[in-house]
Amino acid sequence: MTSAKERIDEIVRSNDIVLFMKGTELFPQCGFSSRAVAILEHLQVPFKTVDVLQDPDIRQEIKHYSDWPTIPQLYVKGEFVGGSDIMMEMFESGELQQLVSAEAA
């Protein structure tokens, strides 16, 4: 059995842009997750989502993984970027566009 931490490691390493969220891209189950998806869609970059509601082990472990108590959580190229508030601030300042376009290039 691989541990939840190993599974998160694998997901974060193998996807340049990944959002751990509640619900799916089409049906977010929480306002914060919904906002995070909307921001990523606006950036028009490919991203992977992981629905933590479908995976209690990941839901629990992800909070320790990044020392961050809430979901959604965005990772870009293996680095924890932040939750939806930080995503919004970075989006408004243009930093998020820069960060993800650097990944796409």
Next chain:
Amino acid sequence: MAMTAAEIEQLIKAGIPDAEVTITDLAGDGDHYSARVVSRTFAGLPRVRQHQKVYAALGARMGGQLHALQLQTAVPEEMESD
């Protein structure tokens, strides 16, 4: 289960004594808040670390008892370099 704005402010100030805390009850239901926290201790820290300090002050309540907290952090204006 829900927390009052005063409780949230107290907890943050207990963890970050110089913090200026502004809490807004977003939905008027005692469950959805936004907090703006200004502290000199945030100087030089990336935003993720600033938010982590606030979350640390709130402890186990964050993500449990306190589900919805929009968070904004800043250093006092006089300290900003730009």
